[in-house]
Amino acid sequence: RAEELAATLTRETGASTAVATDPAQARQLWSIRESAAGIATRMADGSEAWPGWEDAAVPPARLGAYLRDFRALLARHGLRGIPYGHFGEGCVHVRIDFDLVHEDGVRVFREFLTEAADLVVSHGGSLSGEHGDGQARAELLERMYPASLLRLFEAFKAAWDPDDLLNPGNLVRPRPLDADLRFSGPTRELPITLRYPHDGGSLATAARRCVGVGKCVDTTSGVMCPSYMVTGREEHSTRGRARLLHEMMRGETVTDGWDSAEVRDALDLCLACKGCLSDCPVNVDMASYKAEFLHQHYAGTLRPASHYSLGFLPLWARLASAAPGVVNRVLRTPGVSGVVKQLGGIAAERDLPAFARTTFRRAWRRRPAPPSGDGDRPRVVLWPDTFTNHFSPEIGAAATRVLEHAGFDVVLPRGSVCCGLTWISTGQLDIARRVLRHSLDVLAPELAAGTPVVGLEPSCLAVFRHDIHDLLDVPEIDARTLGEFLQREAPEADFGTLGAEALTQQHCHQHAVMGNAAEERLLRRVGVDNRTLDSGCCGLAGNFGVERGHHEVSVGAAERVLVPEVTAADEDTLVLADGFSCRTQIADLTGRESLHLAQVLDRAITAGTSG
Numbered sequence: 001r002a003e004e005l006a007a008t009l010t011r012e013t014g015a016s017t018a019v020a021t022d023p024a025q026a027r028q029l030w031s032i033r034e035s036a037a038g039i040a041t042r043m044a045d046g047s048e049a050w051p052g053w054e055d056a057a058v059p060p061a062r063l064g065a066y067l068r069d070f071r072a073l074l075a076r077h078g079l080r081g082i083p084y085g086h087f088g089e090g091c092v093h094v095r096i097d098f099d100l101v102h103e104d105g106v107r108v109f110r111e112f113l114t115e116a117a118d119l120v121v122s123h124g125g126s127l128s129g130e131h132g133d134g135q136a137r138a139e140l141l142e143r144m145y146p147a148s149l150l151r152l153f154e155a156f157k158a159a160w161d162p163d164d165l166l167n168p169g170n171l172v173r174p175r176p177l178d179a180d181l182r183f184s185g186p187t188r189e190l191p192i193t194l195r196y197p198h199d200g201g202s203l204a205t206a207a208r209r210c211v212g213v214g215k216c217v218d219t220t221s222g223v224m225c226p227s228y229m230v231t232g233r234e235e236h237s238t239r240g241r242a243r244l245l246h247e248m249m250r251g252e253t254v255t256d257g258w259d260s261a262e263v264r265d266a267l268d269l270c271l272a273c274k275g276c277l278s279d280c281p282v283n284v285d286m287a288s289y290k291a292e293f294l295h296q297h298y299a300g301t302l303r304p305a306s307h308y309s310l311g312f313l314p315l316w317a318r319l320a321s322a323a324p325g326v327v328n329r330v331l332r333t334p335g336v337s338g339v340v341k342q343l344g345g346i347a348a349e350r351d352l353p354a355f356a357r358t359t360f361r362r363a364w365r366r367r368p369a370p371p372s373g374d375g376d377r378p379r380v381v382l383w384p385d386t387f388t389n390h391f392s393p394e395i396g397a398a399a400t401r402v403l404e405h406a407g408f409d410v411v412l413p414r415g416s417v418c419c420g421l422t423w424i425s426t427g428q429l430d431i432a433r434r435v436l437r438h439s440l441d442v443l444a445p446e447l448a449a450g451t452p453v454v455g456l457e458p459s460c461l462a463v464f465r466h467d468i469h470d471l472l473d474v475p476e477i478d479a480r481t482l483g484e485f486l487q488r489e490a491p492e493a494d495f496g497t498l499g500a501e502a503l504t505q506q507h508c509h510q511h512a513v514m515g516n517a518a519e520e521r522l523l524r525r526v527g528v529d530n531r532t533l534d535s536g537c538c539g540l541a542g543n544f545g546v547e548r549g550h551h552e553v554s555v556g557a558a559e560r561v562l563v564p565e566v567t568a569a570d571e572d573t574l575v576l577a578d579g580f581s582c583r584t585q586i587a588d589l590t591g592r593e594s595l596h597l598a599q600v601l602d603r604a605i606t607a608g609t610s611g
Helices: 002-013 023-034 060-076 103-122 134-143 147-160 203-207 226-231 238-250 261-268 275-279 286-297 305-309 313-320 324-331 336-344 360-365 386-390 393-405 421-425 429-448 458-471 482-489 508-514 517-525 551-560 562-568 580-590 597-610
Strands: 081-085 093-096 379-382 409-411 453-455 479-481 500-504 528-532 574-576
Touching: 060 103, 103 134, 134 147, 203 238, 203 286, 226 551, 238 261, 238 286, 261 286, 275 286, 275 508, 286 421, 286 429, 305 336, 313 386, 324 336, 360 386, 360 393, 379 393, 379 429, 386 393, 393 409, 393 482, 393 597, 421 429, 421 458, 429 453, 429 458, 453 458, 453 482, 458 479, 458 508, 479 482, 479 508, 482 517, 482 597, 500 517, 517 528, 517 597, 551 562, 551 580, 562 580, 574 597
Parallel strands: 379 409, 379 453, 453 479, 500 528, 500 574
Antiparallel strands: 081 093
16 A cells, blocks of 8 residues: 555655665654654754744645745744644644844744734634643734633633642733743853854753753663663653753752752763764763763862773873783782772772783784785875773784775874873863874874874774864864775775674764764675664773772663673674773673674685685
8 A cells, every 4th residue: 555655646746755664764764753853953054943833733725825924924033944744734843943042032932923823823723733722822822712712711710720720821811922931041151161063162052952852761772871771760861961951051950050969960870972962863962061061070179080090091001001911910919909999989890901912003013014016005094092002902903904905005193192082081171182182283194195094993983073073173084984994995895705693782982973884884795694783882881881880880781782682692693892892891791702893804804815
């Protein structure tokens, strides 16, 4: 029947149609409708839009004429609106870019709603086609009903509610439609350090992104929001945290600004996974807001111990690289490990990671000479992030071999570099900004020459693709995942055939910023039958799951989907995880080894060569 309908539409109207029978595709299409109320709160240019004239309806036969008059009314008031439903019933949901913050904007809001009420009535319609009137429209009912009927409404309510206890001022004797607006009342001018380029440089505007759609409290799928999925408490949802930040900016309920203990405690269990950046219909970025809060909350004061131990991890790793064997033995000496964890604010349940015997940089300098060529092999910078350099150099070595096999001249940055992620996640934003500026200075010659940068750690790469613009006013950087780079620059490269089944734990920052479509296509190219888990954040989330007090939530997030899926997988099934945190969590909770994409491609090349 669907095919028949599609054919009829094409024949009668010339419409382009598609019938979605694949369950995954159907879910994606339905998600557009489910997210519409949130998506429509932002215009195409990113500016804000609001309800107000949300639910008017006219007879379907009058819809075309009504919409033409409605658009003309918007234009007369200098407003824009995005309609998003129910045209089949003549009911028009629309969000409009009202200025509800300034007095002149509120005046336009009132004038527009009054004229819109007259317009819908003139087309034989109703102010409320679906959801009812309430304070938003009750004042306008006199434009739709005669005064005698409104008095009857009032008498009916008085008979059943003589003391006017039930929703006073919402229907009869209504309060003005422009009273009690969300943004009326005080606002606080709090200092901020991030740039908020998508919100006009304002944290208050950023916090207003959340309109309470509640996708963050859907525990059935997706990345957002892992802490809520574990605790089930509203203050641990993206929505709850956004509301607290909004109240902090108002200063009425949360009165102590950046010193607020309530906001600190609500943000404490935020994993900074960035799931909301992609999964929230309005792209709330709670990870950035948390970094801002931690920066301001602890400014000039002693920070939690983990901010020094884990926030400064790149520095400690660099120092440990002078004698990694000695450091590893000391950290595993009975009694010493417990003291280190206690002093560093690290969860007692966590094992301290072992530093590699040699860094990736040192091993790279000693590697065999790359394949000979004619001297014009395209150049690519391989980013030596802290985790690859000091903990997993074998991944960097595999990536080098893969890139060279694909025909590229691989180079490393000439000096010490770092993306600053550990300082960002612990709210030490001044240090993160200095670290990033230094890294850009080191990269400057390569960037000026147009040399692309390939990153192996998704969270570090996400800094260059997203977070850097919150910290610095810099142009876009050509930084890509290994999969993105190879798919775009080496589409014909032959990496051989591995022939295996795999499960992939996609890093949450990769999900939020880059996606993994390129990685999945590459796996198919080498004969890997892969399934990317809908498991959300692994739960370790960089420093989060290592910090004291977070272990229960960290493990709870992993045990929702990731741990059962990996545990149930056959021994021959490859487990893929590009993130160091993801690989660590999988090893700690399942005992399974997980591989980086670079290692899988390297295996495929080796198998093809030996074959």
